[in-house]
Amino acid sequence: MVARPVPPATDPIEPAASTPITILVNGERRAGVLGQTVAGIMLAADTLTWRTSPVGGRPRGAFCGIGVCFDCLVVVNGQRDVRACQRRARDGDVVEFEGPSQSEGE
Amino acid sequence: MSEVVIIGAGPAGLAAALSASAFGARVVVLDAADDVGGQYWRHLPPERPSNHESLLHHGWATFQRMREALAADPNCTVVSSAHVWAIDRGAVHVLVGEADGSDRESRVYRPDALVLATGAFDRTLPVPGWDLPGVFTAGGAQALAKGERVAVGERVVVAGAGPFLLAVAASVVATGASVVGVYEASRATRLVRHWAARPWELAATPAKARELVGYAAVLVRHRIAYVAGHAVTAIEGRDRVESVTVSALDGSWRPIKGSERQLEADAVCLGHGFTPRLELAIAAGCRLSDRRFVEVDAEQRTSVASVFAAGEITGIGGVDLALAEGAIAGHVAAGGGIVDPALRVEVARRRVLRRFARRLARAHVIGENWATWLSDETIVCRCEDVSVADLAAARSATRSSGLRSLKLVSRAGLGPCQGRVCGRTVEALLSARAPEGRLGGASTDRRPIAMPIRLGELARDHEIEAGIPVKGQG
Numbered sequence A: 001m002v003a004r005p006v007p008p009a010t011d012p013i014e015p016a017a018s019t020p021i022t023i024l025v026n027g028e029r030r031a032g033v034l035g036q037t038v039a040g041i042m043l044a045a046d047t048l049t050w051r052t053s054p055v056g057g058r059p060r061g062a063f064c065g066i067g068v069c070f071d072c073l074v075v076v077n078g079q080r081d082v083r084a085c086q087r088r089a090r091d092g093d094v095v096e097f098e099g100p101s102q103s104e105g106e
Numbered sequence B: 001m002s003e004v005v006i007i008g009a010g011p012a013g014l015a016a017a018l019s020a021s022a023f024g025a026r027v028v029v030l031d032a033a034d035d036v037g038g039q040y041w042r043h044l045p046p047e048r049p050s051n052h053e054s055l056l057h058h059g060w061a062t063f064q065r066m067r068e069a070l071a072a073d074p075n076c077t078v079v080s081s082a083h084v085w086a087i088d089r090g091a092v093h094v095l096v097g098e099a100d101g102s103d104r105e106s107r108v109y110r111p112d113a114l115v116l117a118t119g120a121f122d123r124t125l126p127v128p129g130w131d132l133p134g135v136f137t138a139g140g141a142q143a144l145a146k147g148e149r150v151a152v153g154e155r156v157v158v159a160g161a162g163p164f165l166l167a168v169a170a171s172v173v174a175t176g177a178s179v180v181g182v183y184e185a186s187r188a189t190r191l192v193r194h195w196a197a198r199p200w201e202l203a204a205t206p207a208k209a210r211e212l213v214g215y216a217a218v219l220v221r222h223r224i225a226y227v228a229g230h231a232v233t234a235i236e237g238r239d240r241v242e243s244v245t246v247s248a249l250d251g252s253w254r255p256i257k258g259s260e261r262q263l264e265a266d267a268v269c270l271g272h273g274f275t276p277r278l279e280l281a282i283a284a285g286c287r288l289s290d291r292r293f294v295e296v297d298a299e300q301r302t303s304v305a306s307v308f309a310a311g312e313i314t315g316i317g318g319v320d321l322a323l324a325e326g327a328i329a330g331h332v333a334a335g336g337g338i339v340d341p342a343l344r345v346e347v348a349r350r351r352v353l354r355r356f357a358r359r360l361a362r363a364h365v366i367g368e369n370w371a372t373w374l375s376d377e378t379i380v381c382r383c384e385d386v387s388v389a390d391l392a393a394a395r396s397a398t399r400s401s402g403l404r405s406l407k408l409v410s411r412a413g414l415g416p417c418q419g420r421v422c423g424r425t426v427e428a429l430l431s432a433r434a435p436e437g438r439l440g441g442a443s444t445d446r447r448p449i450a451m452p453i454r455l456g457e458l459a460r461d462h463e464i465e466a467g468i469p470v471k472g473q474g
Helices: A038-044 A100-104 B011-022 B060-072 B138-147 B164-173 B188-196 B199-203 B206-221 B279-284 B319-333 B341-363 B388-398 B403-410 B423-433 B455-465
Strands: A020-025 A028-033 A073-076 A079-083 A094-097 B003-007 B026-030 B076-079 B082-088 B091-096 B105-109 B113-116 B120-122 B135-137 B155-161 B178-184 B226-228 B230-236 B243-248 B261-264 B267-272 B274-276 B307-309 B379-381
Touching: A020 A038, A028 A038, A038 B138, B003 B011, B003 B319, B011 B026, B011 B060, B011 B076, B011 B113, B011 B319, B060 B076, B082 B279, B091 B455, B105 B455, B113 B279, B113 B319, B120 B138, B120 B267, B135 B138, B138 B155, B138 B164, B138 B267, B155 B164, B155 B230, B155 B243, B164 B178, B164 B206, B164 B267, B178 B261, B188 B341, B199 B341, B230 B267, B279 B307, B307 B319, B319 B341, B379 B388, B379 B423, B388 B403, B388 B423, B403 B423
Parallel strands: A020 A094, B003 B026, B003 B113, B026 B076, B113 B307, B135 B267, B155 B178, B155 B267, B178 B226
Antiparallel strands: A020 A028, A073 A079, A073 A094, B082 B091, B091 B105, B120 B274, B178 B230, B230 B243, B243 B261
């Protein structure tokens, strides 16, 4: 486990209890808490790659974390081109990865 | 009562809102995030409360005070999740709703005065391997630490230029990760020359000095090496970061041969200063300075009547300068004057803090030979996979130094980020070899549509403009 959440029990900010949620990422269940972004949930599970670049097929995930770079695009509940770092996850969200072939055909 | 619209709810925007309201204006604050604070006070959402969030921030009490004052102010409306996508002849076009959603509400504001406080984002110079997962912008790693409580890695390297690297290292350490080292490209002699010059000026900005000393203490406590005159000149790994190469640099940022060292790491935070978010200012018609910030006069007026600017888009100066500029801009936008007693303190603070900003700018100039650490295969434009060699090929194919044709041939800067990440780099790489050093006067800062917008939403905006009643669902 490399990228990971700060363990609430030892976090000096003393977080209060949070509301657990589950999202589906490419059909796999991922646990998170309410208020996390889609990118936050992926990174907390050490998932760094969820896209490939359109020409070279190179792995991409979160880079700027503030909505500027558009590297982290995913499909959320059927909607394409959603910045994972900007979208708060909701319980039951269905997240899929965008493939290079899809983004060509627009 | 005049209406003042403020774009951006970071320190400058918040200060502008409170001071415009105090002078008697009706204020609307538009901000793309779902809560106020901007990048500087990026924080956990209300669904994730904690007892001591202030530990992650500087000036948290100031922020809380401003946020509460704004919420309690009947003349101020904060519209969060407000994505301003165009400014056209005084009309501010906004989509309100979830980021990249499809059923967002379209609004158009035509205020009496507009205050632009759109801030800045990390400038990141490319490095071989910088597109590997596990590489983050310095600000991105900090945003994930503060706004998500996520550690981007276990062994983290922080590299680039500027005092912000210290803040990032402190944020990363506070996630429990270990910081392998902080590598500052500027050499110690340069840093000392500019930081130690005129020490009485530093004494006039105690908050800044305290903040820096605080970061230095974090580094000492965690035994983190701060190495000046060094850069990460390559990042290695198969499908994620596995190691970095650190090299000593000369004064022009050219790597010194034989100085390379490989360090094991699983995440890298890169930042080489900041790029102002200029697209809305350009759309509004504001004149830019030679250093490519929004030009403002003593009253924070831009070259366009009734349009004001404050904070990082007028020059990188930090939170306190943004607060002072915002307060001045808001007051004047609401109809006040610079000589009003209400502004006396802010005007004096602005003077001192601008001097501090100039010191920073001089100490942390990007070295002219940084590009010597690139290889032909290094990706320049991450969106479109344009490499250094592709860019060179585009230039010889077009035999042109016009930025527009070079972009069209190479596709650099034409992807979804619209050149935000690579724009300045593309300009630097192309103009270094362009005969006149200029690129046909073009700039990568111009984005007539400031944010990607879905076609259905664009159609609805036109219906609003034409006065056609908008149906509930599109």
